[in-house]
Amino acid sequence: MPSQPISPSPDQDPVVAVRRSKITPEREQEFFQAVLDLLRESGYDALTMEGVSARIRCGKSTLYRQWKTKPQLVAAALRGTRCVQLTDIDTGTLAGDLRAAAGAAGAASGRDTLLLHSLSHAALHNPDLLEAMREALVEPEVVAIEEMIRRGVARGEVAAGNPACEFVAAQLLGVMRARPMLEGTYADEAYLVRFLEAAVFPGLGVRG
Structure with a gap:
């Protein structure tokens, strides 16, 4: 309810x-x-x-x-207790920004992953909790990643019409949730960087 x-x-x-x-x-x-x-x-x-x-x-x-x-x-x-601050990242290149995002996310991975999984399940039955978590946790990180993409497009690193741009946030945030379920371990920085280089950069046409 x-x-x-x-x-x-x-x-x-x-x-x-x-x-x-x-x-x-x-x-x-x-x-x-x-x-x-x-x-x-x-x-x-x-x-x-x-x-x-x-x-x-x-x-x-x-x-x-x-x-x-x-x-x-x-x-x-x-x-208020998370150390992931993607909004502060601006390395000058899209590849650098996404690697820095992977580092920040990977450093925090595992600390409260199980708690977030539990709350995500509760949120499916509680629209107020779902909305609050989206506003406080998900949307700021999605907006930060989208801003990295926008800057990359403006610098000519990525084609403006590249359809892969739409899915970068979902890929990066989603793999952090998926790895514990699939492999029984957290998505640390090394794993996230490998994921970027193998699955995200090729779609964007970005050289890592």
Whole structure:
């Protein structure tokens, strides 16, 4: 069932309830770590805002002000603790950009892959969680990869009408999900670079 927005408690001012309070980055990381720990321990369905507030010893109103729903909190925790930052990559060449993306993704692979698999399954039955994960995790990385392709086209490295351009993000992100299921191991940097050179670069017409 789609999750419903969490209503403020009766003694809360409705205006105050939706206003984001100022918390320190360190405290925010405590919130995020508590969410991830509880997800690993019990799964998404058992996670509650009450449980998070009890774990980090804060009032539920703090969570209500910062994140309106459980899906939004989970997505924020995943985004806030990931080290993949594809938006900062700009090496000057498309091959260099994609290799750097493979390095960033490969370095983070394995840390929360199983957790993301579990949440992806939960998201299939929860449209709110699916949307929150797309907005917080998937879309920023897809946009970053598409920007790499756009720059490559602008530099003349790839033909503007090359149909392979559309599928680069799906290939790179998809293989990270597929390898653990197919081979029982994570897609590290070396594997992702080999994948780029064998499967992605030829379609783009890019020399690695």
